Amino acid sequence: MSSGLSERLEAIQREVARELERAADLSEIEAIRVRTLGRKGLLTTEAKSIGKLAAEDRPAAGDLINQFKSELESTIAERERALGESVLARRLQAEAEDVTLPGRRRGLGTRHPLTIVTEDLLAIFRRMGFDVARGPEVETTWYNFEALNIPEGHPAREEMDTIYVSDELVLRTHTSPIQIRTMEEQPPPVRVVCPGRVFRSDTPDASHSPYFHQIEGLWVEEGIAMSHLKWALTEYAREFFGSDVELRFRPSYFPFTEPSAELDLGCLFCAGEGCRVCKQTGWLELLGCGMVHPAVLEGVGYDSERYTGFAWGIGIERHAMLKYGVPDIRMFFENDLRFLQQFVGR
């Protein structure tokens, strides 16, 4: 073996170690690699010089060079990995954010509280088996009154505070006309709930608005009795207001139902003790209902001896006011963002 190869290789190794020590970034390390291991690098030059050695010395010299070469390769790679890690660490540190700053948001809108309540109620009634139907807000007096057993001159008609568009057209005072339209279109059984906006000629105040919303329901089928009405409305009231509510069915009067009832809810604010909201009665008037008047069934050509049914009407605003503690019905129509935005996520 020629003297000096080993020393030269060790010198290269020491030099590389020194250079690697000084290298500040990955490109310098790459330069070191090219200078030592590259095609024109120091080790390549040494390898080429093997041909000048005696034949018997060549294998040993080759082995030595390969040994140094692999050592250098791993030394450089090791340094490269270490430097890479520290460079990344520095970058990550430099990129650190104050995560407590707000995110970039588009702002989330909300459903109107009346929509929320309507959809909740429709879901409850759909589970019971009711379909949903809608109809026009401007109705003929026939659909709004006559078909509902409210002929001209009837006190209920005169006292309904109807808003008229013409002698024959009114802004519907209830969504009951949809019930008539539905029955006209199909034979019994009929199971339908009718949501929508309705109108009365009321001067606005904390509890009155000339426009408000209702859901009315109708179920007509053979064998339907008041006991079904009581079951259905008890189920709905418990689902909407909670399973522990007190309920009272109380006789009342509507021209289109007979017998008629009003459903009262035990006051949610005083547990029946009496307070300002329930006018000291312990009860809140919730809705009107009853068995469909035979004259209404006969008017759409149903056999009122064979088919019976029940109907009811719910005021959406009243439900929303009770459920969310809204003190003034006008808030629903002012659309103050500070009011509406409280319903985000509901």
Add this chain to the structure above:
Amino acid sequence: MNVSFRWLSQFFDDGVLDELEPAGLAQRLADQGFLVDELRPAFDPFSGVVLGKVLDAKAHPDADRLTLCTVDAGDGSRQVVCGAPNVEVGALYGYAQVGARLPGGNKIRRAKIRGVESDGMLCSAPELGLDALGSAEGIWAIPDADEAHLGRDLREALELDDTILAIDVTSNRGDALSHLGIAREIQWITGKKMQLPRVDLTEGGRAASEQASVQVEDQEGCSRYLGRVINDVSIGPSPGWLQTRLLALDQRPINNIVDVTNYVMLEVGQPLHAFDLERISNGQIVVRRAREAERMETLDGQERVLTSETTMIADAREAVAIGGVMGGSDSEVSSSTTEIFLEGAHFDPSRVGRTARRLGLVSEASTRFSRGVDPEITGWAIDRAAEMIAQLAGGRVAPGVVGVGANAERRAADDGALTLRDQRVEALVGYAIGVSEITRALESLGFDAEDDTDGALTVTVPSWRFDVSREVDLIEEVARLTGYSRIPLEPLPAPPVAPEPTGDERRATRVRETLRAAGFDEAQTPSFVDAATLASVELLDNLVEIKNPISQSERFLRPYVFATLGGAVAYNLNRQASCVKLFELGHAFERGTEPQGVPLRERRQLAMVAAGTRGPLDWTATDQAEYDFFDLKGDVEELLTQFGLRECIVDRGARRFLHPGRQAEVTDDAGNAIGFCGELHPAVTASWGLASRVFVAELGLDALPTDSGTLTVSGVPKEPAIARDLALVVPDGETARVVVDAVRSMGLEDLDRVEVFDRYRGVQVDPGYYSLGVRLTFRTDRTLTDNEVDEQVDRLMGHLVEERGYQRR
């Protein structure tokens, strides 16, 4: 209807109602269909006030305005100093003894007034909480008080300890607008029969028929008209007990004649009217229809214009009253009246109702007539009133009744008895109620029920229950008396198919979800809009006008939803909101166009209105960006995309309420117009008092598909795409849509997508031109080379330069 617990009690034997107490009675009445809205004491509480008589009055030695009164309160006399100017020796007063407590809590103490000892106080009416009965200026001499009762507690003497029940009487139960009507209902509660007071009428003098006559020409309007004559009355105040009883029921005492008519009306529900007989020409009453536009002055001093629908009471010369509504001022009972003609009649309910509403004269009387009065009670009522007038006003009741319809026809339903099947009761109510209980319930209300052995009852309806005409009405009576609380709960039968949300609902839900995610809040705004708003947006054609608007200004139905939604945006901007984005799903209205067709068209619309910043405060942005036209267009486009509608916002529109250069029409897939989007015209926002720009969009909801249809996916491309960006210099006025269409229309074989990425106007482009950056993406089912793509781009540019005059920048 307000009723007095004390008065109700008088329809029953002593003590029958006392067991129930007012609260218990209210509860039972509510269960029976007569909701009691309120229970309140008839009068404010006070104590220690007794009936005292002034025996002597002399001036106070040291004060001109004070009087020294000697008062007898049944147990010897005492001295009371009184400051009132109207002390009357011999009169009876409310005497507050030392220790008495007046309404409001004032306690009476022994006092020295200007050196003279005063042993209590004489009270004015307001000091006793009886404001309507006398002024605060003087003490209240109690009319017709009984000297035998000196020293008696005033609350007892005037029957002030009473509870008023404010009962919500449903509009079908005109018969229950009286104490008699409520007492009838109470028979079921107590199980005891009620009694009407006995009437013992003493008649004397000239017969009524010699002094007055009645002729009914309008028999449709007046089925019964009875009159009595009372001679030689003295008009004066009613006795204290009568005044306080009326006052407790919100009737202002007038005089001893009018008060009696009101009393009897409250007692049995029959409105009565008293005329001054000497003001009735010839004593001749004619009941006729009013002539068209006939005029008369009612006793409130107003001149009324009548129509032929109105039933008039006239004398030989002129009209003296509007039947069932109001008397005339000429024939009114006055302080000098001595001869009374007392009218008890039965007028047509709907004609009275319409007349009263038309004239704005809805009164206790007209309300009762319009809801129906028992035709059988009229005779009893005028006898009762005549008797009371004779007692209280010292008159003499002339023998006999003048009138028409003494045996008023009973309605058909009353004659033809109704059949009630007990199994029908069960079918409707949901559980079995025995025949004996059914019978007992009906008979407690005055129905007559006979078992006819076929499992059915034959029921006769009493004259006052004109609301009962078929079997179901009887079932309601039975159901409400036996109690709704007894009805069991029965689950509904399950329908064969479980309901699903309808297409309409799914569509509405999708609109709401999309717009919520885009930061829009849902609003609900009025359906009415005022003329000024409509004028500001120049939407004045085919408006639907309300006949009886609540306010004169808001008398139109909104022709677009944005017209009212804009108001909500203005409301919020005026309250410092920085970012307002609202939408509403609602109905809009316009008059139909065909002269013979539907007079009105109702559309379901979606409106969006936005103003202010693009979103919440953003600290990452140097400037808080304002919402602009392209924000709106983007929001609308994303919404339309949700419904499968792409590139449906087409060229500029010409709506006058929008910025002429910033508005676009929206179409459906087939190119039919379905709405618009744009910036509100600055003149409109200015007239709404707003400084910010406002952006509006409105679409016909029905134009959006309810279902998204079926989808079959295509494969995902495997080959890479090659993109080329072109900056095209095009003439002003050449819209982006035209440029993009021009690129597409070349039909380059491998062109996949064309997108706008930039628009530039400025110094680097000649005046009259602008630069539009267009990104072309090429892709096909094999790997494209740059050369192939460049060749296509060159071909395109050649065409655009040649045919359209564009340049590449």
